[in-house]
Structures are given as C-alpha cells and as structure tokens.
Amino acid sequence: MERARVRTAKRPGVASPPSITVPSARSPPLPPLPSHPPQKTQAPSIPDAVAAATAAAVAPGTTCLPLLDASAVIASPSYSREFMESISPTHLPPASARQRFAHAFIKTVRAVFDKVTGYDPTGSPSEAVWIRRIIFLETVAAVPGLVAGSLRTLHSLRLLKHDGGFIAQLLAESENERMHLYTFMKLRDPGPFFRTAVLLAQGVFWNAFFLLFLASPKTCHALVGYLEEEAVKTYTHALAEIDAGRLWPPSSGVKPPGVAIRYWKLAEDATMRDLVLAVRADEYDHARVNHTFSLLPDDAPNPFVAPENSSTAGMKKQKVG
Numbered sequence: 001m002e003r004a005r006v007r008t009a010k011r012p013g014v015a016s017p018p019s020i021t022v023p024s025a026r027s028p029p030l031p032p033l034p035s036h037p038p039q040k041t042q043a044p045s046i047p048d049a050v051a052a053a054t055a056a057a058v059a060p061g062t063t064c065l066p067l068l069d070a071s072a073v074i075a076s077p078s079y080s081r082e083f084m085e086s087i088s089p090t091h092l093p094p095a096s097a098r099q100r101f102a103h104a105f106i107k108t109v110r111a112v113f114d115k116v117t118g119y120d121p122t123g124s125p126s127e128a129v130w131i132r133r134i135i136f137l138e139t140v141a142a143v144p145g146l147v148a149g150s151l152r153t154l155h156s157l158r159l160l161k162h163d164g165g166f167i168a169q170l171l172a173e174s175e176n177e178r179m180h181l182y183t184f185m186k187l188r189d190p191g192p193f194f195r196t197a198v199l200l201a202q203g204v205f206w207n208a209f210f211l212l213f214l215a216s217p218k219t220c221h222a223l224v225g226y227l228e229e230e231a232v233k234t235y236t237h238a239l240a241e242i243d244a245g246r247l248w249p250p251s252s253g254v255k256p257p258g259v260a261i262r263y264w265k266l267a268e269d270a271t272m273r274d275l276v277l278a279v280r281a282d283e284y285d286h287a288r289v290n291h292t293f294s295l296l297p298d299d300a301p302n303p304f305v306a307p308e309n310s311s312t313a314g315m316k317k318q319k320v321g
C-alpha cells in the first residue's frame with residue numbers, strides 16, 4: 001500500500017514529533033461498513049457502569065467509599081398537615097427605606113402583572129389561567145436563590161472565608177422553586193409565545209437581580225421576602241378555589257404528578273389540594289427566610305442552620321502556602 005508521509009523539519013536539540021501517515025489518493029477504498037451494527041451485549045445500567053469504572057480505578061485492596069446517590073442530594077421538604085393548614089398570608093410591615101422600596105416595587109409589579117394576564121385576585125380564574133400564571137412565576141422564582149447562592153460562593157472562594165451557612169440554603173431555595181416549575185409543567189405544555197416571554201423575563205430579571213445583589217444583598221432579600229408574601233396569597237387563593245370545587249375538582253381527574261409525590265413525599269393518592277398546600281408551605285418558608293436575611297447584621301451567620309455548619313469557629317487553622 002502506498003502512503004504519503006508528512007514530515008516536519010528537524011531542529012537541533014528538539015525532539016522530532018512522530019510522523020503522521022495519511023492515505024494517498026491511490027489508497028484502496030476503505031472496507032464497507034457492516035450492514036448492521038455489531039450486536040452489543042445488554043447495556044449496563046448507569047449505577048453498574050459507574051460502579052465498574054470506580055472499581056477499575058481503585059487499586060486492589062483499597063476500601064472504596066459508597067457511591068453518592070445523586071438523587072439524595074436534592075433537599076426534599078416535608079411538612080405536617082397541621083402546619084400546612086395553619087398557614088395564611090402574612091405581612092412584614094416595611095420599616096426601613098430598603099423595605100419600603102422593596103414592598104412598593106413588588107406591589108407595583110404584581111398589579112401590572114395581574115392586569116396584563118387578566119388575573120383577578122378575588123375572582124375565579126380558569127384552570128388554564130392558573131397554570132399559565134404559576135408556570136411563568138416559577139420560572140422567575142428560581143433566579144434569586146441561584147444568583148445569591150452563586151455570588152456568595154464566589155465571594156467565599158475569593159476571600160478564602162466560610163460563608164456562614166447561607167449558600168446551601170439559597171441554592172436549595174432555587175432548586176425548590178425549580179421543582180414547583182417541574183410539577184406544574186406536567187400539567188401544561190406552554191406554546192412558543194409563552195416560551196418567548198419566559199426567555200425575555202429571564203434575561204431582564206437575571207441581570208437586574210445580579211446587579212442589585214452586588215450593590216445591596218439585603219435589598220434583594222427584602223424584595224424576595226415581599227415577592228414570596230404575594231406567592232403565599234396566590235396559592236391561598238388557589239386553595240380557596242379548590243375548596244369551592246371550581247379548580248381541579250375530583251371529577252377533573254387531575255392528580256399531582258409523580259415527581260411531586262416523590263419530592264414532597266405525598267401519599268400515592270394525594271390530591272391537587274395536598275400539592276398546593278405543600279407548595280404554599282415552601283413559599284411561606286421562603287418569605288420568612290428572606291425577610292430574616294434582609295434584617296441580619298453584616299457577617300452574621302445563617303440562623304437557620306446549626307452553628308457547626310454556619311461558621312468555622314473552633315476549626316484549627318494551619319497556615320498553608
């Protein structure tokens with residue numbers, strides 16, 4: 001077989017790279033592809049494949065830690081029925097300038113959004129209006145926790161400083177809002193106009209929240225606190241409509257999707273009312289947490305996590321580098 005050889009000029013003192021052999025124009029044709037792909041044995045499941053790869057990478061005799069089950073890293077809230085039923089809309093009266101700004105801003109945005117989407121907080125919106133509204137708002141609601149969590153992560157890395165226990169909770173809040181979205185997405189597949197609106201809203205909101213968080217994290221948390229107060233009101237309205245038999249009555253056959261049953265550990269025969277109760281409890285928690293964060297003194301640890309996870313106090317420091 002005749003082949004062309006590509007060579008590079010030798011330079012003194014420099015090891016010559018290996019020559020590259022390419023087929024010449026007169027090379028015989030490549031053998032034809034088999035008409036059927038070779039039969040494979042049954043593909044191993046992902047955990048089996050990971051276990052095999054891990055075992056191959058570990059020296060014989062080494063004790064291997066158990067593989068991390070990625071599903072276990074998703075925080076999964078679970079509330080008592082008494083707690084969920086006891087929740088009602090609450091309001092933190094704005095006392096500081098930042099709270100007054102945040103409250104006025106959220107009230108204005110809500111009024112405009114209600115007007116544009118034809119939502120009447122005292123009326124009986126159709127199921128389509130409910131789902132459209134919930135999906136749109138949940139696409140926005142996951143942004144603050146993610147922005148705050150990522151900026152706090154970078155701050156912690158940059159200053160080689162413990163964050164005080166905020167990062168995991170903020171990222172979990174974002175994940176929780178994403179689970180709200182996944183749940184209601186199972187009930188409706190939005191069209192292109194809706195998806196474009198989501199894209200535009202995310203482009204504006206992400207950047208605005210990012211810049212505001214750089215300037216004033218406490219104002220951002222106050223904004224989220226008042227936003228979540230509105231979310232509790234909206235889901236309380238939905239519950240009233242469910243109880244009145246106008247939204248997701250038993251005859252509609254609408255049930256919480258499996259992803260929601262697993263995430264909130266609902267009963268297999270859970271109803272949409274059970275689901276909305278759990279989602280409202282999440283929003284109530286977000287309001288409480290973000291209002292608290294907006295009032296904490298600078299450098300205070302997160303009061304919602306155990307002290308051993310919110311500071312490096314007691315850790316023995318050793319100088320490195």
Ligand SMILES: [Fe+2]
Pocket residue numbers: 138141176177180231283
């Ligand atoms: Fe939400």
Ligand SMILES: [Fe+2]
Pocket residue numbers: 141177228231282283286
């Ligand atoms: Fe929320």
